[in-house]
Amino acid sequence: MIINSNHLCLLRHLIHSSCRHHNRRHPSLHVCRRQLLSTVVSVDRNNKSDEQIKEEVIKIPKRIERGPTDILRALAGTVQRDLTGPDYRFVDDPFLTPLSNNQKRLFSLSRESGKRAAKYVFDEFPELFIRDVSEPKIDAFTYKELIDESVVVDEIDILQCIARKEVNNAIQCFKNMTRDKKPMSAETVQKLLELVCFYNCDEPPDMDFLVEKSYAAGEVNRSANIWKDNGFAEQLFASIEQKTSQTYCTLIQGLVKFSQSVKADHYYKEAKELGLKLNIETYNGLIKVAPMLRESSDSRWLYMEDVLNDMKSCGVRPNLHTMNNMLEVVTRFGAIGFSHKFAKKILSEMVNKMGIEPSLATYYHILNVFAKDKSPNFPILYEIMDKIDGKEFTICDLNDVNFFTTAMFTCHSKLNDKSIAYRIHRLYSLGKNSKLMGNFLNETKYFQRFCRILCATEDVDVFMTDFYDKYVPNVYIPEPTTFLEILQMIELYEAFRYLPKLREDFKSFDYRIDPHMPSPVITDIQKILELN
Structure with a gap:
């Protein structure tokens, strides 16, 4: 008798149905069931033709190169932001969670101050950190040797300084080698030129104090962003005998970065006259x-x-x-x-x-171009959202981080339309788009505008449930003017059931007022809370 595929299907069905009712009472039937199924599978394979067997050959795909953090990135992609806890900058403890903007500022700067104190000890007493038993070695935590005029160096030393971005040491190495008349390859000179042009002959800015720099954004030292005329970078450029297009590109980009546009244009014309391709x-x-x-x-x-x-x-x-x-x-x-x-x-x-x-920075610039129009009709934001709705973005331009704040500001100042505000917020919440907000100050401005739009247009119950309870106080703490708008909305809709919660929040937000000259906004808030 020849067993065909129909017989095999029927036999499988009988095995499953017969064992289904006896599995609980007779566990030994599991073994018999597995043996029968394996026999059926082997018979099924023997009845197949060679062509069918060749078609079922498993093809192993080519190996995909993975980075050392790809698995961690994949795991991180499965975790959403926890809105019930404080930001990563703060200790996740109920007694140490900041509940006011003043506390957020104090806690953030205190943490930065501790880092700065540790860095001061590391820089002032490097002899205490010579012994390093860590494996693998971490360059940022190792003792950095200072090179002066007495140190004898070679090309390997200057390449190591360039790789570690030690600008002053690299410059001193070059001067020592020039004094000792030691040869240096053109590639090394080009790398040194790129280093000094990129950092304007200064040490790289410290990236460990970003929070402090964010709070001091309005107090930026403009002199730090001005090109050093006739400095080491220009002297090094002049010392290069055979200047290539890469040499000119490096110097021009450094001049552009540090606002020396006239000299950049001069070297640009000079490169054009020499027929160099930039x-x-x-x-x-x-x-x-x-x-x-x-x-x-x-x-x-x-x-x-x-x-x-x-x-x-x-x-x-x-x-x-x-x-x-x-x-x-x-x-x-x-x-x-x-x-x-x-x-x-x-x-x-x-x-x-x-x-x-286009990237988000493209749409940011478009909003700025059309924002000059004083007309109440502002359709450009609707057109932009129609193009980018439902897309996930990655950082492509430095100005990408300004889009969400500008879009919500435009929506509030030009349209005051909650539908477009919700569309912007859905795009912001999609995937990893929230990482394109930039720093936490941009996030505060974004949620301030979003909150004010909803206060003017949304139902009070929807606002309190979907916005206030969700984002306040861990993500956003309303400013006094915004808090007053919330209370005015409560008073307008006669939703006085929310006043006890708002009264407690008003106390915990710790709004700073002068007892001798109270703020009119704070006074209005206190009146509403007292009358109701």
């Missing part, structure tokens, strides 16, 4: 400083056209940063119609014809 980053930097080189809007646009024509003649294709830099320049045009016209022209050329995918 890279895309250099062209993008020259476009960005167009407002510093030209005064009128017409001359700025003509300058950008000249740069684009040079790019075309050299075969350099524009990229995302080219488009964003041009839009940023257009935001500084005076006439509204003029800026609108050229913004549309840039988008038509770059997006439609060249196929460049």
Whole structure:
């Protein structure tokens, strides 16, 4: 008798049905069931033709290269933000969780102060940290040797200093080697030029105190961002006998970064006369400083056209940063119609014809261009949301972090429309888009505008349930003016059942007032709470 596929299917069904009713009473039947099924599978394989067997051969895919943190990133992607606990900057403890903006500032700066004290001890007493038993070695925690004029160095030493971004040590190594007349390869000189141009001959800024820098954003030292004229970088550039396009690109990018636009334009013209082909980053930097080189809007646009024509003649294709830099320049045009016209022209050329995918920074610049229009009708935000709704973004431009704050500000100041506000917030909450908010101060501004929109347009129960209970106080603590708007909404809808909670929050938020000169806003809040 030949066993075909129909017989095998029937036999499988009989095995399953017969064992289904006896598995609980007779566990030994599990073994018999497995043996029978294995026999059926073997018979099924024997009855298949060679062609069918060849079709079922398992093909092992090619190995995919994985990074050391890919598994951690995959696991992190499964975890959403915990809105019931404080930010990572604070201790996750009920007694140590800040419940006011003043406490958030104090706790954040206190933590930064502890880091700064530890760094001071490490820098002032390096002899205490010579012994390092950690495996693997962590360069940031190791003793850094200071190189002076008496140290004998070679090319390996200067390459190590460049790799560790020790600018002063690298400069001193170069001076010592030049004094001792030791040879140095052109590649090493180029790497040193890139280092000193990128950091303006200074040590790299400390990235361990970002919170402190965020609070002091309005007190930035402008002199730190000015190029050092006739400094070591220009002297090193002048000492290079055979200057290449890479040499000019490095110096021009450094001049552009530190606001020395006139010299950047000078070296740009010099490179053009020598027939050198510059890279895309250099062209993008020259476009960005167009407002510093030209005064009128017409001359700025003509300058950008000249740069684009040079790019075309050299075969350099524009990229995302080219488009964003041009839009940023257009935001500084005076006439509204003029800026609108050229913004549309840039988008038509770059997006439609060249196929460049916009980033959040692109839409941020578009909002700034059209925000000058005082008309109450502002359809551009609706058009932008129609294009990017439901998309996940990654950081592509430094100005990507400004989009969500600007979009919510525009929605509040121009439209006051809760539907578009909810669409912006859904995009912000999608995937990892919330990481594109930038620092926590941008997040505070974003939620302040979002809260004020909902106070004016949303139902009080929906507002208290979906916004207030969800985000206050761990994510956002309302400012006094915003808190007053919340109370006015409570009073308007006669939702006095929420007043006990708001009264307790008002006490915990610790609004600072002068007892001799109380703030009118705080006084109004106290009156509403006392009357109700």
